[in-house]
Amino acid sequence: MKTKAFIKHALTGNEAAAYAMKQINPDVVAAYPITPATEIVQIFSKYVSNGEVTTEFVPVESEHSAMSVCVGASASGARVMTATASQGLALMHEILYIAASLRLPIVMVVGNRALSGPINIHCDHSDAMGSRDSGWIQMFCENANEVYHTVIMAVKIAEKVNLPCMVGMDGFIITHGMEVIETIDDEEVKRFISKRTPLYSVLDIEKPITIGPLDLFDWYFEHKRSQLEGMLQAKKVIPEVVEEYNQRFGTNFPAFLETYRMDDAEFAIISMSSAAGTMKEAIDIKREEGLKVGLLRIKTTRPFPYEILREKTKGLKAIGIMDRAESWSTMGGPLSIEVKSALYPLDKRPFAIDFVFGLGGREFPIEDAFKIIDITRKLSEGEEFPEFVHIGLKE
Amino acid sequence: MKFKSWKDLPEGAIVRDVPTSPEFKTGDWKSRTPKYIPEKCTHDLLCWLYCPDSAIHVKDGKIEKFDLDYCKGCGICASICPQDAIEMVEEEV
Numbered sequence: 001m002k003t004k005a006f007i008k009h010a011l012t013g014n015e016a017a018a019y020a021m022k023q024i025n026p027d028v029v030a031a032y033p034i035t036p037a038t039e040i041v042q043i044f045s046k047y048v049s050n051g052e053v054t055t056e057f058v059p060v061e062s063e064h065s066a067m068s069v070c071v072g073a074s075a076s077g078a079r080v081m082t083a084t085a086s087q088g089l090a091l092m093h094e095i096l097y098i099a100a101s102l103r104l105p106i107v108m109v110v111g112n113r114a115l116s117g118p119i120n121i122h123c124d125h126s127d128a129m130g131s132r133d134s135g136w137i138q139m140f141c142e143n144a145n146e147v148y149h150t151v152i153m154a155v156k157i158a159e160k161v162n163l164p165c166m167v168g169m170d171g172f173i174i175t176h177g178m179e180v181i182e183t184i185d186d187e188e189v190k191r192f193i194s195k196r197t198p199l200y201s202v203l204d205i206e207k208p209i210t211i212g213p214l215d216l217f218d219w220y221f222e223h224k225r226s227q228l229e230g231m232l233q234a235k236k237v238i239p240e241v242v243e244e245y246n247q248r249f250g251t252n253f254p255a256f257l258e259t260y261r262m263d264d265a266e267f268a269i270i271s272m273s274s275a276a277g278t279m280k281e282a283i284d285i286k287r288e289e290g291l292k293v294g295l296l297r298i299k300t301t302r303p304f305p306y307e308i309l310r311e312k313t314k315g316l317k318a319i320g321i322m323d324r325a326e327s328w329s330t331m332g333g334p335l336s337i338e339v340k341s342a343l344y345p346l347d348k349r350p351f352a353i354d355f356v357f358g359l360g361g362r363e364f365p366i367e368d369a370f371k372i373i374d375i376t377r378k379l380s381e382g383e384e385f386p387e388f389v390h391i392g393l394k395e
Numbered sequence: 396m397k398f399k400s401w402k403d404l405p406e407g408a409i410v411r412d413v414p415t416s417p418e419f420k421t422g423d424w425k426s427r428t429p430k431y432i433p434e435k436c437t438h439d440l441l442c443w444l445y446c447p448d449s450a451i452h453v454k455d456g457k458i459e460k461f462d463l464d465y466c467k468g469c470g471i472c473a474s475i476c477p478q479d480a481i482e483m484v485e486e487e488v
């Protein structure tokens with residue numbers, strides 16, 4: 001059944017996220033302001049003051065406390081959301097692992113921003129990449145419209161698999177960029193996310209439990225294996241929920257990976273987030289010139305869609321992977337390392353090169369997108385390049 | 396409940412069969428054991444009050460026994476006893 005009852009708004013990414021949170025009306029929101037995600041909870045606190053939501057809003061003294069409150073509230077069975085960015089996410093780091101291992105479906109919007117130092121408030125992915133292995137589901141949106149819809153889907157996904165979920169959007173580029181957003185009706189949102197059925201509740205005095213026990217060499221390993229089961233389950237549940245959403249609302253969002261002009265592509269660019277929008281434009285232009293180039297936009301990085309990548313890169317001569325973060329491995333950024341290891345078991349692999357770009361909000365103009373396409377094309381023709389190159393760097 | 400594999404564990408590493416602390420015999424790492432001398436004891440119960448592991452059991456206002464499953468051998472009971480009715484002796488290995 002399709003209900004294409006969209007209401008159009010002109011909203012920034014932050015406003016879109018806050019609006020989705022209003023419609024979700026979570027039981028608890030605990031947050032601490034940080035650029036460029038401040039507005040999300042600032043706007044949300046207005047909803048609270050105006051009585052437009054019934055959320056228990058907890059303004060805390062740090063992000064470490066914000067995530068700690070989220071953990072406590074979620075362990076009681078509440079539906080819990082928050083938002084942060086950069087240093088704030090870094091300060092939550094310790095508690096992120098606890099949220100995931102306690103299997104608490106907290107949904108957090110992250111305005112992706114560079115990490116200090118030097119101090120920088122602009123976009124890159126080093127914050128989210130720093131929490132790559134924390135056990136959270138991680139999604140990255142291309143534009144504000146996708147942020148709005150993904151936040152709603154994330155609630156359902158997280159609660160179905162009992163894992164926390166981060167929804168990323170590029171700092172300033174999306175958090176502060178205004179777009180036309182197509183929202184769905186409040187009632188439709190409620191119906192879609194329905195009610196949370198928690199695994200357990202610390203407030204259930206009929207069934208007392210202990211959470212967060214000491215767990216040494218005898219069972220810690222087994223608990224980690226059990227936690228992995230949630231991520232494996234997420235690989236099934238994410239496409240189901242996204243499909244259900246697309247069906248119901250006539251949208252077309254990818255679960256893990258979006259393919260763009262890949263049909264007869266000879267080489268492809270692999271990208272994430274807002275840069276994919278610029279890259280699509282560049283690919284359209286290069287396609288006109290006869291280049292057989294396509295785009296694979298990775299939406300979900302945890303769980304990592306390695307099987308789909310193997311499938312979608314089949315027959316390609318080369319791939320150019322775009323990383324908006326450093327990994328300090330000296331072999332490129334984190335995305336390229338994961339993409340390359342995903343393809344390693346294949347007999348025939350495309351040539352691969354990594355493009356580290358846009359750190360600290362360095363602009364990514366279409367000329368740079370052309371450069372990336374050009375280098376990847378040359379690579380597909382057998383020209384040799386280093387493991388990774390910097391794009392947009394003053395060399 | 397006894398677990399055999401990771402598949403038996405409740406999700407979220409929670410513990411359902413609470414309380415579980417009685418099953419965790421914390422006394423196995425002591426190197427000294429309190430030796431109780433009933434003839435000297437006046438049952439003022441200071442040791443019972445001070446024992447950090449509730450390892451001293453009292454019945455009808457009198458010392459009943461030292462529960463060595465949970466006694467960690469710290470010696471607080473012996474040092475607090477005004478009658479020297481508790482002596483710490485080396486554990487035999």
Ligand code: SF4
Pocket residue numbers: 429445446447448449450451461465466467468469470471472473
């Ligand atoms: S030695 Fe320490 S733990 Fe053992 S009974 Fe005395 S006070 Fe309690």
